[in-house]
Amino acid sequence: MATGFVWHERYMWHDTGNYAGPLPAIFPLQPGQHAENPETKRRIRNLLEVTGVLEQLVPIAPRPATDEEILRVHTPEYLKKLEEMNANPRGGDAGGMTPFGPGSLDIARLSAGGVIAATDAVIDGVVSNAYALVRPPGHHAMPDTGMGFCMLSNAAIAGRHALAVRGLDRIAFVDWDVHHGNGTEAAFWTEPRALTISIHQDRCFPPTTGGIDARGEGPGFGTNINIPLPPGSGVGAYEATFDRVVIPALRAFKPDLIFVPSGFDAGAHDPLGRMMMHSEGYRSLTRKLMAAAEELCGGRLVMCHEGGYNAPTVPFYALAVIETLGGINSRTEDPFMPLFEHMGGQELQPHQEDVIARCAALLEALPA
Ligand code: ZN
Numbered sequence: 588m589a590t591g592f593v594w595h596e597r598y599m600w601h602d603t604g605n606y607a608g609p610l611p612a613i614f615p616l617q618p619g620q621h622a623e624n625p626e627t628k629r630r631i632r633n634l635l636e637v638t639g640v641l642e643q644l645v646p647i648a649p650r651p652a653t654d655e656e657i658l659r660v661h662t663p664e665y666l667k668k669l670e671e672m673n674a675n676p677r678g679g680d681a682g683g684m685t686p687f688g689p690g691s692l693d694i695a696r697l698s699a700g701g702v703i704a705a706t707d708a709v710i711d712g713v714v715s716n717a718y719a720l721v722r723p724p725g726h727h728a729m730p731d732t733g734m735g736f737c738m739l740s741n742a743a744i745a746g747r748h749a750l751a752v753r754g755l756d757r758i759a760f761v762d763w764d765v766h767h768g769n770g771t772e773a774a775f776w777t778e779p780r781a782l783t784i785s786i787h788q789d790r791c792f793p794p795t796t797g798g799i800d801a802r803g804e805g806p807g808f809g810t811n812i813n814i815p816l817p818p819g820s821g822v823g824a825y826e827a828t829f830d831r832v833v834i835p836a837l838r839a840f841k842p843d844l845i846f847v848p849s850g851f852d853a854g855a856h857d858p859l860g861r862m863m864m865h866s867e868g869y870r871s872l873t874r875k876l877m878a879a880a881e882e883l884c885g886g887r888l889v890m891c892h893e894g895g896y897n898a899p900t901v902p903f904y905a906l907a908v909i910e911t912l913g914g915i916n917s918r919t920e921d922p923f924m925p926l927f928e929h930m931g932g933q934e935l936q937p938h939q940e941d942v943i944a945r946c947a948a949l950l951e952a953l954p955a
Pocket residue numbers: 764765766850852893894895
């Protein structure tokens with residue numbers, strides 16, 4: 588069975604405005620482009636097309652997420668604030684470093700709804716797995732505010748839909764974006780039916796969250812696992828993290844579906860991260876996740892796009908992941924591999940292993 592692919596041109600029309608990287612271009616910052624702009628995502632879709640991969644994927648049409656779906660994660664007050672800004676042709680600010688352009692809520696609804704559509708297609712068996720190339724991203728959005736370029740918590744909203752509407756008993760999130768998936772964590776903080784795992788660069792963004800000690804609360808205690816890898820971690824550290832923590836946690840939790848908030852900002856050369864992942868590394872992690880999904884939940888895997896800010900390199904990471912999901916070999920060589928694969932520190936380092944060992948000890952608290 589094939590791999591589903593969610594895309595909509597309107598995702599590219601979310602306007603993040605006149606910025607300098609992640610900050611508003613206020614003097615003395617020279618005006619320029621926001622870090623989260625359409626280019627990396629458009630290039631992913633373009634690379635899929637020119638390599639012949641796109642035509643081998645099953646298109647899944649996104650639809651806008653409804654109020655009911657959004658309110659399973661976000662507060663009515665926050666949604667009202669977004670609606671008010673949406674009616675303003677000049678846009679606004681969704682909070683926590685999240686620019687809001689003209690009509691951005693309409694696009695954010697289509698982004699969250701795209702992940703829901705991918706989830707439905709996988710649960711219905713229309714496709715065996717799916718990649719939702721959505722924008723704006725979602726994993727930092729909190730129940731009551733936007734954060735980190737994210738307006739609606741896309742993966743969490745789709746997860747709530749899977750539990751509430753589709754009747755799944757347990758879901759898991761494996762967030763490999765370089766930044767902490769704090770919004771997804773918050774959405775399921777006390778929820779025992781959702782395992783939220785975030786592998787991120789230690790205190791990168793948000794700089795105050797994502798610690799090993801944040802494990803969920805009440806009935807949700809033990810089902811939140813943060814893996815804050817040291818800056819400079821390479822493919823060896825990520826492989827070990829998956830082998831020793833992520834995959835064993837999935838095996839212990841036994842989800843019915845695995846979501847992957849998929850940012851590619853852990854890639855070498857990313858301007859907002861300091862890690863060294865490369866396309867073959869992402870291919871390997873995808874294989875591990877697919878094997879776990881096959882073993883645990885009939886292969887059900889839904890990936891949704893998050894960050895990734897280096898336009899030339901990011902599309903090759905996505906290509907490797909999507910080829911692997913679909914069992915496709917386009918015979919495309921990543922031109923950046925010779926630069927990245929021999930970088931110093933690609934191998935697992937002792938100080939990284941220490942963090943991974945501490946995280947592996949968290950598995951004991953997982954519910955049987
Ligand atoms: Zn990120």
